[in-house]
Amino acid sequence: MDLASILGLVLCAVIVIFGILWGQDGLAVLGNFYDVPSILITFGGALCCVLIMAPDLKTYLRYLKSFTLILKVQLSNEEETIREIISLSNIARKEGLLALEEAANGIDDEFLKKGILLIVDGTDPELVRSILETELNCIEDRHADVVGFWDSLASMGPAWGMIGTLIGLINMLKVMDDPSSIGPAMAVALITTFYGSILANWICIPIATKLKSKNASEIMIKELMVEGLLSIQAGENPRVIEEKLKSFLSPSRREAFKEEGGEEIG
Structure with a gap:
């Protein structure tokens, strides 16, 4: 978690x-x-609005379920991926590219496995890059759709909170002859604005920002994989590949990677 x-x-x-x-x-x-009516107006109205925007009900429910993604730890990281790429480059250097097919069986990441198999099949390097970058673009588009859902919900929350406030104010102004009811009616009217702000700033905006961060991290790792695989296919020295891939790391993380010894290069 x-x-x-x-x-x-x-x-x-x-x-x-x-x-x-x-x-x-x-x-x-x-x-x-x-206040139950305020909850229904703010949360119900916002959720119904984004339902209109969704392609279909199944997609809408999938978007809602994406909330659980912010609760999951992203297991893979750039350093581990670099070590894995260097390990593969050592295998390719010692045993040839065909030996990577057996190594691919022990790899869990489907994107990396797909790239390895393309290399093993002798696919042209430019075509390998094109195929992998097309998949990258599709992944990013899917992630953007999910982030867009939470951005839309974040904008709908305050808007429906204001609608609830206007409803409350209209009802309040209709009974101005009773001064004792003005205070409580005004409080109820403002609660919807409170709910809208909570929905946007406590839930939706943080979720959208977290998902953007996770997307950026995943895309960077996959771009690292693409560069590593193409370098392996080009027959580059494992040490050169390591130096190239370390460019994806921040200076502090490069230093930490160096202190840990990186990956043994044969």
């Missing part, structure tokens, strides 16, 4: 509740922030 995401979500809720309770008498004040 991604501890940062879980802690962030929980601590945001704690801070809001703390702010509500500060200086108040007991937990009863929380009841002031609970």
Whole structure:
């Protein structure tokens, strides 16, 4: 589980509740922030709007389910991928490119396995790059669709919160002859704006940002794989390949990779 995401979500809720309770008498004040019609207008309206935008119901449900992605730790990283590429380059150097077919059986990453098999089949390097980059573009497009869903929901939350506020204000202005009802009616009207801000800034925007970060990391790793595989196919020295792939790392991570000894180069 991604501890940062879980802690962030929980601590945001704690801070809001703390702010509500500060200086108040007991937990009863929380009841002031609970209003069923406001919940239906804000959350229901926002979710229904993005349902209209979705291609179909199945895709919409898949988009909603993508919330779980921010709770998962991304297991692969650039350093591990570089070591794996160097290991493959050593095999290719000692035993030839055909020996990579057996090595591919022990690789879990389907993208890397696909690239290896293309090389083993003797595919032209430019065609290998074209095939892998096309798949990369498709992956990025799918990720962009999911991120776009959360961005849309983030924009719909405050908008429907404002709609709820306007409904509340209209109802309040209709009964201005009773001054005692104005305060409570105004509070209910403002709750929808509160819900809209919570939906956008506590849930949707952080999720969209986290998914963008995960997408960037995944795409970088796959671009690293493409460069590594093409270098193996070109017969480059494993040490040269390592230096080339370390360009994907930040200076501090390069230094740490160097201190760890990188990958044994035969």
